[in-house]
Amino acid sequence: MLDVSDDVRAEIGDEEADLLLAGETAPGSYDCTSCRTPGDSERERTSTVLFVGEETAVLAFAHAGCIPSQVVTVSEEQLQGAVRSITGDSPAPAAAAAGAPPAPVPGGQAVLGITSGLVLIGGELHPALVVEPTAPIARPGTTGPGDDFLPLLIEQGFIPVTDTAELPSPLAGWSVLLAAGQLHAVLQPGTEGAGQVAWWQAHQALSVTDGWRAAVNKTQRVLVYAAPVGSIGQQPREDLLRDALDKAAAAGKLVAASMPLAGT
Numbered sequence: 001m002l003d004v005s006d007d008v009r010a011e012i013g014d015e016e017a018d019l020l021l022a023g024e025t026a027p028g029s030y031d032c033t034s035c036r037t038p039g040d041s042e043r044e045r046t047s048t049v050l051f052v053g054e055e056t057a058v059l060a061f062a063h064a065g066c067i068p069s070q071v072v073t074v075s076e077e078q079l080q081g082a083v084r085s086i087t088g089d090s091p092a093p094a095a096a097a098a099g100a101p102p103a104p105v106p107g108g109q110a111v112l113g114i115t116s117g118l119v120l121i122g123g124e125l126h127p128a129l130v131v132e133p134t135a136p137i138a139r140p141g142t143t144g145p146g147d148d149f150l151p152l153l154i155e156q157g158f159i160p161v162t163d164t165a166e167l168p169s170p171l172a173g174w175s176v177l178l179a180a181g182q183l184h185a186v187l188q189p190g191t192e193g194a195g196q197v198a199w200w201q202a203h204q205a206l207s208v209t210d211g212w213r214a215a216v217n218k219t220q221r222v223l224v225y226a227a228p229v230g231s232i233g234q235q236p237r238e239d240l241l242r243d244a245l246d247k248a249a250a251a252g253k254l255v256a257a258s259m260p261l262a263g264t
Contacts, residue, residue: 001045002026005069008050012059020048030061039063111135112200116183116208117238118215119223119245121167127208127216128223129176129186130241131200132232147228150255156188158226158255164245168223171257174199176222178261181213182206186224187262216261225256 002021009017019025026041039046045064050057050071111134119128136147154160157171173189175196182205187196208216216222231248235241248254 001043002041002048003045003064003069004048005071007071008048008069011050011052011057011071027061037063113234114183114186114200114202114206115232115234115241116206116212117235117241118211119164119238119242121165125211125215126167126219126221126223127212128225129183130232130245131186131224131226133229135229137228149228150226150253153226153255158224158257160252161225161245161249161254161256162252164242164249164254168225168256168258170221171224171259174224174257174259175262176224176259178208178213178216179205181208183208186259220261222259222261223256224259225254227254 002023004012004017004020016025023042027046028041030039030041030046031037039061041061047062047064047067047069049060049062049067049069051060052071113132113134115130115132117128117130118125120126133149137149137152138147150158150160157174159169161168173196175187176183177185177187184202184205185198186200188199190197225245227245227248231251231253232241232244235244245254
């Protein structure tokens with residue numbers, strides 16, 4: 001049930017590819033590197049996805065229905081930061097293209113939870129998404145219990161929020177993908193001038209309220225807020241969500257950006 005593309009085979013070598021296909025080094029159960037939901041390579045078609053940086057190569061696994069087997073070239077910082085920390089993936093190490101053993105990607109797994117809601121700013125309702133991981137995000141190379149989720153996002157261009165009554169600054173190259181009135185992904189710029197790639201992607205398209213959809217059709221922009229695990233939580237009402245955002249901002253635990261709408 002495992003798919004190893006010719007490009008991936010060329011990078012990891014025939015021996016490693018054959019071991020994977022024989023099931024000797026296949027992952028069995030895994031978290032899809034695309035949608036971050038569980039998969040089982042023994043029961044469903046699974047793609048091997050090789051992330052290649054300057055010095056490190058990381059082999060991850062994905063549902064074949066999410067993405068095909070392929071080699072993805074990324075910067076070393078993106079490989080060890082974005083692939084593990086921001087997407088929450090924790091892939092298994094593979095042989096690096098240059099033949100040197102790759103540095104393992106440390107840390108546990110985390111999933112990005114997203115909540116949609118309307119935020120009142122300047123007397124106008126704005127469509128918003130609130131992102132909060134399910135576990136602390138540690139920067140690669142660290143061993144402590146620290147959480148680097150916000151610093152990693154600030155490096156990507158998100159701005160710390162001190163006052164939720166102010167509109168977040170636009171973030172170039174990022175967008176929110178809405179298709180057929182449902183939320184599909186938050187997109188970020190690809191590497192070396194490539195097209196956009198998914199920073200967060202829904203395993204199944206998420207429904208949004210009629211009010212949220214009407215607001216985004218009006219503004220054509222989405223406000224994306226992010227906070228460390230435990231800062232916001234699942235709030236049943238939008239007034240409670242706003243209160244949680246206010247408290248996170250007051251505690252210095254909130255970053256945000258404004259992104260254009262992609263799709264309809």
